Amino acid sequence: MFEVSVVYLVRPPAAGRDAPAEVLLGEKLTGFGRGRLVGPGGKLEPGESPTAAAVREVAEEVGVSIHEADLMPIARIAYPFIDRPQWSQFSHAFVCERWQGEPRASTELAPRWFPREELPLDRMWADAVHWLPRALAGEFVEATLTFGAGDVMVGADWSGAHGR
Numbered sequence: 001m002f003e004v005s006v007v008y009l010v011r012p013p014a015a016g017r018d019a020p021a022e023v024l025l026g027e028k029l030t031g032f033g034r035g036r037l038v039g040p041g042g043k044l045e046p047g048e049s050p051t052a053a054a055v056r057e058v059a060e061e062v063g064v065s066i067h068e069a070d071l072m073p074i075a076r077i078a079y080p081f082i083d084r085p086q087w088s089q090f091s092h093a094f095v096c097e098r099w100q101g102e103p104r105a106s107t108e109l110a111p112r113w114f115p116r117e118e119l120p121l122d123r124m125w126a127d128a129v130h131w132l133p134r135a136l137a138g139e140f141v142e143a144t145l146t147f148g149a150g151d152v153m154v155g156a157d158w159s160g161a162h163g164r
């Protein structure tokens with residue numbers, strides 16, 4: 001099972017506005033999950049820590065600089081893929097509220113801000129609806145979410161992230 005780090009950049013509403021915070025998601029333009037909206041992220045390189053991978057992937061995919069110390073862990077999720085074990089992965093998810101630079105598109109991701117209360121869950125991976133709103137609201141999530149054929153979620157175990 002390979003490991004990935006995924007980062008959700010969260011910005012507050014503009015001063016004085018009665019509006020929700022916003023979350024940066026991007027349409028994945030290449031490879032696994034193409035067309036879906038995801039947080040910037042990707043696979044850990046050999047010997048790399050989850051936070052170091054998060055910093056590197058955010059810089060590569062949306063062009064902003066973040067510090068490892070500003071990453072707040074929000075979830076650890078194992079994703080076994082029953083029909084395609086080679087897709088199985090263990091994900092470290094983080095929120096980050098401080099960065100340098102303005103997010104921009106790359107060959108991998110076309111980023112866009114979404115109100116935290118109106119996430120485009122129907123365009124994200126099928127598991128997002130089950131945990132991401134809770135995690136962005138402050139709950140730490142640890143789970144094993146199993147995918148079957150056709151990228152459909154077929155099981156959820158909220159007692160822990162088994163299988164790393």
Ligand SMILES: COc1nc(N)nc2c1ncn2[C@H]1C[C@H](O)[C@@H](COP(=O)(O)OP(=O)(O)OP(=O)(O)O)O1
Nearest residue numbers: 004006031032033038039041042043079125127128
């Ligand atoms: C709710 O969000 C997500 N759910 C699930 N099930 N998977 C997600 C979510 N957000 C991201 N992912 C997965 C999809 C991919 O497996 C990884 C991202 O990795 P990627 O393929 O982009 O990895 P890179 O190292 O950037 O890719 P290359 O192999 O092309 O270098 O996270």
